Amino acid sequence: MLLNNTIILPGLEGVIITKSEVTADGVYELSVEMPVTPHICPSCFQETKRTHDYRAQPVRHLKIAERPTILRYRKRRYHCPCGKNFAEENPFVNKFQRFSKEWNQQVQIRSVKAKTFTEIAAQYQTSVSTIIRRFDAIVPSAMKGPAALPEVIAIDEFKGNTGKEKFQLIIADAQTREPIDILPNRRKDTIKDYLRKHGAKVQVVVMDMSQAFKAAVKQALDRPIIVADSFHFVRYMNWALDRVRVREQARWHEYDRKTCKKARYIFHKAAHKLTEKDQWLLQRYFSFSSELKKAYEFKEAFYEWFYEAKRNGGTRIVETQKKLHQFYLKVKESGIPELTRTVQTYQNWEREILNRFEFNYSNGFVEGLNNLTKVMKRNGFGYRNFARFRARILLHHQYKHIGNSLG
Ligand SMILES: [Zn+2]
Incomplete structure (x- = not known):
């Protein structure tokens, strides 16, 4: 069956679908290829439209109509008169990848939002380690950390039990109520060093009545206003x-x-x-x-x-x-x-x-973050790894408004 190639499937815009069938085990298979278009040779920068050969590349895609979907991609390679053969461009899969870009993107969003990695692995029919790799891949770009802390911050400890430390410290913007960062422990020197590095603009710090917090803030900042929560x-x-x-x-x-x-x-x-x-x-x-x-x-x-x-x-x-x-x-x-x-x-x-x-500032909202971490732990996220734990909490917040329409 040759589908009308103007059908647009999400993530497959501009792709020609030459065949679609449901296999005996219920997998939806789409045979796809790209139209021939002039390509620039990566070696000599001349334009060419000459096909050299095709390679079969199976690509896992998002479910379509509730079925696991495989793209049978007939990947074209172009030939340049200079002698160079090279793969065509396509919008749906990166080089050497077995999963489509859409699949990766959704799994990444899901990995931040879901209660457990296991849950997503089951939903996307893949291994837990694949899910964790996808999650880890977004961490560096999404976790640059603050260039500078805002003028009003709230700090509070919470029991995260990650790594060797029982308590972690959360730093939030007390005005927008967004979490900004999580420190691996609640010790005075940790807080002091962090504030010295990022706290030049900080004027007000909301905290509980902890001597260690107060000392750290006073030593790190220039005449801070401390607000007891x-x-x-x-x-x-x-x-x-x-x-x-x-x-x-x-x-x-x-x-x-x-x-x-x-x-x-x-x-x-x-x-x-x-x-x-x-x-x-x-x-x-x-x-x-x-x-x-x-x-x-x-x-x-x-x-x-x-x-x-x-x-x-x-x-x-x-x-x-x-x-x-x-x-x-x-x-x-x-x-x-x-x-x-x-x-x-x-x-x-x-x-x-x-x-x-x-x-009139408080850090009561930090309690909500504490609840989130409790849920994470109860569901066996079991973050022994502090970096992953920190990422999960901060990304959860950043992704609050992203991808809520996903199935
Ligand atoms: Zn060339």
Whole structure:
């Protein structure tokens, strides 16, 4: 059957399809060749249209009509009067390749987007190592890394478990929320060296309350504005409350100790979100320990301060600071050691905490990236190899808007 050669199949524009058939094992085979066109001889640069011979080159192509598809390419070689024989140009397959350009491109996009390499290998009926090779091939061009970091960045650690390191560091643009880079570990010197190299334009850094991060940023950058991430600093208050609860419940009867441990999450809830049952339980535990009650009330007071500070923003920062100092004082008067220690931490980070309201940046979105890596690990991407791991996360983001229409 000679198909009308004006039929355009994706990736085969300008190609003549001379025959199409479905083989006994269900493979769709297309016999294809290129029209004769003048070619420039690579040796003497003269034009020639003289065919020398043909070579058969089978090329794996994307599925057509849900069938594995092979292009039976009749590759023409031209002859030049100078004596040189050379292969014609074609739009669908590179030299010495067994897969079409379209196939490679889609597998590459898929390898970035899919949950596992194995899944793609099955879908494209090829080996996992072929998929990994395709993935590795795009890494260098897509991963040039930043020439310079933007003005506002967020840094956060996450548990990637790649190579010998448990924790990696993600650097993101805090304004666009795009991940920029991933460092192999969260150590001070690693961060410092990286910022010295790329951070000339950086003015603001959002981070959790890590001394190592703060030291690295201060040593690498010229008078940076450090913003403590609110998710992180608010969490310290819940941790302090947890410690008070653990200390207090240790003195109780086993039954109450166990149920209180089980119900520990209700202590983190805001008072106005407590159910009747939550309230009943809390009242019971508070009746055993007035200190636990006090600690819960301090936690609530801190949240109240936080939301008010957020509403007030940068314009009433002096008031926000005054109220924070009042909070410190009350906590210290209470003499609850766990809370007092937390307040000391807040005092060490006060400038950075207040900057949160002055500049209104957070790194909460980095959590989303953490979730992505969790999914990757759960699905057995198992990136022992840090470079591949880093590439997978950054490319996943770069490819967010690419190829969503693919089958
Ligand atoms: Zn020639």
